[in-house]
Amino acid sequence: MEKEITFLEELSSLIELKDSESIHQLMESLKTEDLIYAYNRLSKDEQVSLIGLLSPEDAAMLLERIPQNQAIEAIENAQIETAASILNELYSDDQVDILAELETEEAEAILEEMRPQEAENVRKLIQYDSESAGGLMVTEYLAYDSAMTVAQTVKDLQEKAEEYEDYHVQYIYVTSDNRFVGVLQMRDLLLSRPNTKLDTIAIKNAKTMLPNARLEELIGFFDKYDFFGVPVVSETEELLGIVLRKDLREAETERSNLELLETQGIVGGEELRSMPVWLRSKRRLSWLSVNIVLNIIAASVIAFYQDTLEEVIALAVFLPVISDMSGCSGNQAVAVSLRELSLGLVKPYELARVLWQEIKVGLINGLVLGLLIGLAAFIYMGNFYLGLVVGGALAINTIVAVSIGGTIPLFLKKMNTDPALASGPILTTVTDMLGFFLALTFAGAAMSYLV
Amino acid sequence: MEKEITFLEELSSLIELKDSESIHQLMESLKTEDLIYAYNRLSKDEQVSLIGLLSPEDAAMLLERIPQNQAIEAIENAQIETAASILNELYSDDQVDILAELETEEAEAILEEMRPQEAENVRKLIQYDSESAGGLMVTEYLAYDSAMTVAQTVKDLQEKAEEYEDYHVQYIYVTSDNRFVGVLQMRDLLLSRPNTKLDTIAIKNAKTMLPNARLEELIGFFDKYDFFGVPVVSETEELLGIVLRKDLREAETERSNLELLETQGIVGGEELRSMPVWLRSKRRLSWLSVNIVLNIIAASVIAFYQDTLEEVIALAVFLPVISDMSGCSGNQAVAVSLRELSLGLVKPYELARVLWQEIKVGLINGLVLGLLIGLAAFIYMGNFYLGLVVGGALAINTIVAVSIGGTIPLFLKKMNTDPALASGPILTTVTDMLGFFLALTFAGAAMSYLV
Numbered sequence: 074m075e076k077e078i079t080f081l082e083e084l085s086s087l088i089e090l091k092d093s094e095s096i097h098q099l100m101e102s103l104k105t106e107d108l109i110y111a112y113n114r115l116s117k118d119e120q121v122s123l124i125g126l127l128s129p130e131d132a133a134m135l136l137e138r139i140p141q142n143q144a145i146e147a148i149e150n151a152q153i154e155t156a157a158s159i160l161n162e163l164y165s166d167d168q169v170d171i172l173a174e175l176e177t178e179e180a181e182a183i184l185e186e187m188r189p190q191e192a193e194n195v196r197k198l199i200q201y202d203s204e205s206a207g208g209l210m211v212t213e214y215l216a217y218d219s220a221m222t223v224a225q226t227v228k229d230l231q232e233k234a235e236e237y238e239d240y241h242v243q244y245i246y247v248t249s250d251n252r253f254v255g256v257l258q259m260r261d262l263l264l265s266r267p268n269t270k271l272d273t274i275a276i277k278n279a280k281t282m283l284p285n286a287r288l289e290e291l292i293g294f295f296d297k298y299d300f301f302g303v304p305v306v307s308e309t310e311e312l313l314g315i316v317l318r319k320d321l322r323e324a325e326t327e328r329s330n331l332e333l334l335e336t337q338g339i340v341g342g343e344e345l346r347s348m349p350v351w352l353r354s355k356r357r358l359s360w361l362s363v364n365i366v367l368n369i370i371a372a373s374v375i376a377f378y379q380d381t382l383e384e385v386i387a388l389a390v391f392l393p394v395i396s397d398m399s400g401c402s403g404n405q406a407v408a409v410s411l412r413e414l415s416l417g418l419v420k421p422y423e424l425a426r427v428l429w430q431e432i433k434v435g436l437i438n439g440l441v442l443g444l445l446i447g448l449a450a451f452i453y454m455g456n457f458y459l460g461l462v463v464g465g466a467l468a469i470n471t472i473v474a475v476s477i478g479g480t481i482p483l484f485l486k487k488m489n490t491d492p493a494l495a496s497g498p499i500l501t502t503v504t505d506m507l508g509f510f511l512a513l514t515f516a517g518a519a520m521s522y523l524v
Numbered sequence: 525m526e527k528e529i530t531f532l533e534e535l536s537s538l539i540e541l542k543d544s545e546s547i548h549q550l551m552e553s554l555k556t557e558d559l560i561y562a563y564n565r566l567s568k569d570e571q572v573s574l575i576g577l578l579s580p581e582d583a584a585m586l587l588e589r590i591p592q593n594q595a596i597e598a599i600e601n602a603q604i605e606t607a608a609s610i611l612n613e614l615y616s617d618d619q620v621d622i623l624a625e626l627e628t629e630e631a632e633a634i635l636e637e638m639r640p641q642e643a644e645n646v647r648k649l650i651q652y653d654s655e656s657a658g659g660l661m662v663t664e665y666l667a668y669d670s671a672m673t674v675a676q677t678v679k680d681l682q683e684k685a686e687e688y689e690d691y692h693v694q695y696i697y698v699t700s701d702n703r704f705v706g707v708l709q710m711r712d713l714l715l716s717r718p719n720t721k722l723d724t725i726a727i728k729n730a731k732t733m734l735p736n737a738r739l740e741e742l743i744g745f746f747d748k749y750d751f752f753g754v755p756v757v758s759e760t761e762e763l764l765g766i767v768l769r770k771d772l773r774e775a776e777t778e779r780s781n782l783e784l785l786e787t788q789g790i791v792g793g794e795e796l797r798s799m800p801v802w803l804r805s806k807r808r809l810s811w812l813s814v815n816i817v818l819n820i821i822a823a824s825v826i827a828f829y830q831d832t833l834e835e836v837i838a839l840a841v842f843l844p845v846i847s848d849m850s851g852c853s854g855n856q857a858v859a860v861s862l863r864e865l866s867l868g869l870v871k872p873y874e875l876a877r878v879l880w881q882e883i884k885v886g887l888i889n890g891l892v893l894g895l896l897i898g899l900a901a902f903i904y905m906g907n908f909y910l911g912l913v914v915g916g917a918l919a920i921n922t923i924v925a926v927s928i929g930g931t932i933p934l935f936l937k938k939m940n941t942d943p944a945l946a947s948g949p950i951l952t953t954v955t956d957m958l959g960f961f962l963a964l965t966f967a968g969a970a971m972s973y974l975v
Contacts, residue, residue, distance in 0.1 A: 113869045
């Protein structure tokens with residue numbers, strides 16, 4: 074605890090002193106997690122000052138490590154010149170991720186200040202969807218003409234070793250007149266005679282991707298092949314860039330994280346507590362306000378049976394339990410379906426199979442939960458029939474809840490709707506209504522035994 | 525849709541015909557996702573037959589792709605000899621992951637049948653915790669003695685190219701008398717004179733990890749350094765294995781997935797619908813039965829105020845809404861805290877800061893939600909004071925719910941309890957009780973205006 078406070082205070086005071094050199098040394102000494110934490114804990118003003126005090130290389134390193142929202146904010150708040158010099162140092166995919174989120178005017182101003190070659194590259198890349206091969210690729214790669222010899226290639230590599238240090242040099246790409254010919258591993262250079270032409274040793278039938286290939290397709294590709302990267306090649310066979318396995322994994326993890334946040338009601342992207350209160354509040358409310366309307370609609374079932382409830386007031390104790398427990402059981406099934414969908418173990422049209430698999434679990438769990446709540450109701454009121462009414466309602470409702478919970482994500486996926494976002498609210502609305510209806514109808518039917 | 529049915533039926537009938545060759549061809553032609561799907565859809569008997577019909581290499585490839593639970597099951601159900609020959613083909617970390625999950629006797633029998641060298645290696649690795657560097661490392665790497673020259677090394681690489689094909693050959697590790705000396709990149713060989721000794725070009729101050737280094741430490745390491753792997757070295761400087769960035773990411777993703785499944789009430793590890801019904805049912809019930817008890821305790825607050833409720837029966841309509849909406853608001857805050865904890869943006873002891881950040885959002889959202897439900901209550905009953913009672917209760921309860929939701933994951937983390945698992949149930953129990961209490965106390969106080 075004390076250690077954290079030390080480096081945080083030290084960073085704050087160094088920023089106030091504008092001591093660039095000491096800041097550089099402190100940053101070098103910090104673990105990544107401490108660096109991320111320290112940046113997050115600085116005030117907005119301190120964050121802006123810090124970015125201005127860092128060398129472009131250090132600032133770029135920092136921006137690559139902090140959450141993307143914060144990186145975008147840092148660039149927004151920086152001077153145009155500072156922003157441009159930092160962006161020059163980032164990998165092409167990060168450049169695009171940040172610039173795509175800025176206001177058009179601001180992005181344009183920064184691009185004007187960037188190195189012309191980098192800016193031109195960004196302008197090309199920014200047109201691709203961020204979840205396509207074009208949007209995920211980097212343009213930092215090594216390409217040599219197929220007519221070059223191994224010796225010439227090695228010489229170039231040797232001369233530009235420093236420049237290439239930041240490149241992902243697992244592979245060398247061989248082109249001819251800008252058209253993609255094939256791929257070479259470093260060790261292929263090692264194992265060939267110096268005067269061999271690259272053309273004769275390049276692997277010609279290398280797998281490539283079109284720039285509009287979707288994230289799913291890329292995930293499938295890297296699952297199947299153990300490569301570090303795949304070249305992205307246009308329809309006219311021009312080499313455009315490389316999608317690296319590591320960047321793909323990041324995109325995949327990010328998507329699955331956002332999806333799982335959605336199931337908890339965090340919508341519109343990741344929420345960080347460093348965001349403005351009104352924005353956090355607005356985003357959460359957008360989901361809550363839909364839910365409260367659905368909730369009130371569901372609760373109106375109770376209003377409809379008010380007479381029954383008036384006679385058996387004890388039921389009011391158990392209605393929230395029925396509503397909550399059905400939601401819990403249903404959400405378990407939703408979670409399993411979302412997971413099986415993302416693992417590819419189930420197809421969206423296999424509603425019947427999933428339904429059958431869930432009904433079996435629903436039967437067992439419905440019986441057990443119904444028994445438990447029935448017992449509680451019986452003990453509480455000393456009335457066996459109240460136990461039967463409440464337990465029966467929860468038992469049936471559990472079976473329905475897991476059936477809907479298991480199938481609704483498949484159905485929504487089939488309809489091209491986001492299953493992570495909509496499954497929960499739909500599920501709880503239906504199960505609330507049915508649960509209230511069952512409990513109150515059963516009570517109405519057994520009224521003479523209950524009062 | 526038809527395509528899937530085709531390959532699935534084809535695979536089934538080939539298994540029945542025991543046509544190994546055609547199965548091999550079919551598997552080669554399938555995309556990974558189709559392969560995973562097809563295997564999942566086979567009956568248990570077909571799965572066992574399929575594993576028996578495949579070459580050990582093909583079976584190993586299949587096992588690496590399907591979910592780990594299914595891979596373990598496949599090995600359990602296979603003949604000992606078949607299991608051993610498949611395990612021989614797997615990477616060391618996968619060998620250990622599977623064998624560690626088997627009954628000791630069965631694992632022992634398989635180890636007896638494996639190649640002695642592989643078996644000995646597994647016996648060494650299996651003692652490490654699966655979330656430590658020792659448990660995550662692979663032992664397939666290239667190590668050469670520091671006294672060897674570049675030319676000798678290149679010659680060996682050339683001769684054994686085929687054998688090394690499956691190795692992760694980004695780096696070459698240099699040892700002396702089995703002690704770790706340093707690391708070399710492939711390109712360092714390329715750029716050095718043939719008679720140079722490895723000792724003179726190896727990077728000596730290379731970062732290493734002890735075998736008991738924790739997953740968190742490794743994540744921090746790979747965040748900070750852009751390496752593909754890190755050597756694991758014992759206290760006596762013996763090189764034990766390599767933790768690869770890709771395996772670490774897998775472990776990290778797996779852990780975060782399990783954590784997020786836990787928040788939805790899937791406990792005890794991943795649930796696949798191919799598991800036995802009783803097991804799926806039992807695991808879900810273990811979480812549900814705790815919840816129903818908590819729910820009944822919370823609902824007993826209503827029982828305590830039964831007299832109030834009897835007089836203002838309309839309240840019964842709104843109690844489930846208050847309970848559900850407070851749960852929703854609180855769970856949003858839980859999700860943000862879990863995420864910020866895993867991103868390292870917040871430390872477990874920063875309860876006060878998070879509390880303050882959540883109270884602000886809680887104030888706004890509480891007011892808005894309170895207004896909405898108050899309005900609904902007013903419209904429904906035509907009684908302004910009912911709206912005030914219900915709206916006031918939800919408003920206050922929302923503020924409390926987001927405050928608890930934001931802080932309880934930090935508190936549980938500080939207590940070394942699993943925040944993903946326990947936050948939800950604790951949150952909803954507290955907010956249910958308080959919500960019911962507030963609504964019914966307010967109603968009691970305003971009784972003369974309500975009836």
